[in-house]
Amino acid sequence: MFGSMQRGVNAYAKVGLETSVISASPHKLIVMLYDGALAAIKSAATHMAAGNIVEKGAAVSKALDIINNGLRASLDKKAGGEIASNLDALYVYMTERLLTASLQNKTALLDEVQTLLTDLRDAWTQIGEKPVQPAAMSHYPVMASA
Numbered sequence: 536m537f538g539s540m541q542r543g544v545n546a547y548a549k550v551g552l553e554t555s556v557i558s559a560s561p562h563k564l565i566v567m568l569y570d571g572a573l574a575a576i577k578s579a580a581t582h583m584a585a586g587n588i589v590e591k592g593a594a595v596s597k598a599l600d601i602i603n604n605g606l607r608a609s610l611d612k613k614a615g616g617e618i619a620s621n622l623d624a625l626y627v628y629m630t631e632r633l634l635t636a637s638l639q640n641k642t643a644l645l646d647e648v649q650t651l652l653t654d655l656r657d658a659w660t661q662i663g664e665k666p667v668q669p670a671a672m673s674h675y676p677v678m679a680s681a
Contacts, residue, residue, distance in 0.1 A: 578594040580642050595636070595637040599634070
């Protein structure tokens with residue numbers, strides 16, 4: 536009885552997530568990636584503390600996937616220059632720390648990566664999506680109407 540209700544809830548959540556992704560701006564997608572990685576790390580810590588090895592591994596793998604195939608893959612090193620290169624190196628460092636945390640069951644390393652991701656997420660959120668103000672457009676020539 537509850538199994539079918541849970542499947543329904545999961546299906547509803549999946550549709551909600553897919554709708555959010557489709558309608559999200561690129562800026563919001565990055566925030567969603569940070570949120571997903573943070574949730575996976577929190578889950579890994581919970582499973583690590585409970586001794587659930589399989590679930591811990593799955594949660595760490597999810598965090599690694601988000602960091603490497605989401606956050607790192609979205610970096611534009613040509614346009615981003617030194618900042619993008621530094622972020623890439625930081626994501627590599629996080630990957631190494633997560634792997635070590637998983638292999639050695641060290642929650643302190645999970646906490647370290649969580650702190651780094653939280654700081655990056657907060658900075659990214661503060662940047663926000665600031666619309667271009669009309670005054671900022673004043674230096675562009677105005678097209679005369681015929």
